[in-house]
């Protein structure tokens with residue numbers, strides 16, 4: 518039987534900043550959103566008490582929590598921490614599948630010891646060596662491990678054992694399932710389905726009649742079955758658009774309308790062809806006048822002008838003043854099904 522662990526760092530960017538500036542401890546802190554139209558990338562628990570959430574515009578966050586401390590995003594710092602954390606994972610298994618800077622799946626099936634004990638040890642080593650807290654989910658498959666890592670957050674862990682899966686799934690809201698986005702959730706609500714238990718009442722025929730091929734997958738997922746393996750070299754599927762300019766662009770502000778246009782094209786394609794696929798990250802790619810290129814990426818489940826703008830700024834700053842000959846944006850998708858028509862970075 519497979520032993521999966523999903524590790525998720527607690528308020529990662531904000532936690533790194535708090536560690537760097539201990540005087541911030543106990544205060545509501547958010548990363549990002551500093552400019553008037555900027556968006557929050559991460560918020561600590563103190564800030565969350567006021568309703569501050571990531572992907573929320575900064576001005577809205579300040580309205581909710583006037584004493585909120587907003588810090589600029591320092592991706593290099595977070596990336597460096599992420600490298601340290603991945604090195605710790607590597608002491609326990611080679612089967613590591615990172616989802617973002619602060620999240621990964623670990624397959625520890627080869628260990629005799631309990632996966633729960635391993636997760637506790639991984640978290641302890643992370644804390645000892647970085648001062649950062651992580652939560653973990655432990656389960657016989659990836660989907661359940663990811664759901665479980667949310668259960669005792671922050672600084673906690675939760676295990677779903679094989680014999681507990683049935684009971685666990687019955688009460689679980691369908692929105693927690695892999696790939697059930699907003700649209701799918703609306704569809705399900707319309708037919709009176711709120712929990713996985715509700716969904717289990719539909720038979721295979723009914724599922725495929727209503728949801729097509731995806732229905733068969735959903736049939737398995739809502740019973741807690743998920744066969745996907747922890748893939749160390751995960752194939753990264755994206756939908757992307759790019760634009761090469763006839764004349765190099767010297768000012769990042771000129772790229773904003775271009776990005777907006779590409780975003781509309783992607784959004785249309787997403788809705789039309791991939792309505793049930795969930796976005797897991799947004800990407801901005803730049804190619805500079807000397808043909809060097811860079812991509813900036815951030816974990817978000819929805820496209821947003823603000824996130825693309827922050828990513829553009831990040832990528833642009835890496836150019837060190839060079840002008841830009843190509844700009845592209847993309848969304849990375851949660852699902853890993855093969856689709857030859859997907860364009861990739």
Ligand SMILES: [Mg+2]
Nearest residue numbers: 525526528619
């Ligand atoms: Mg996290």
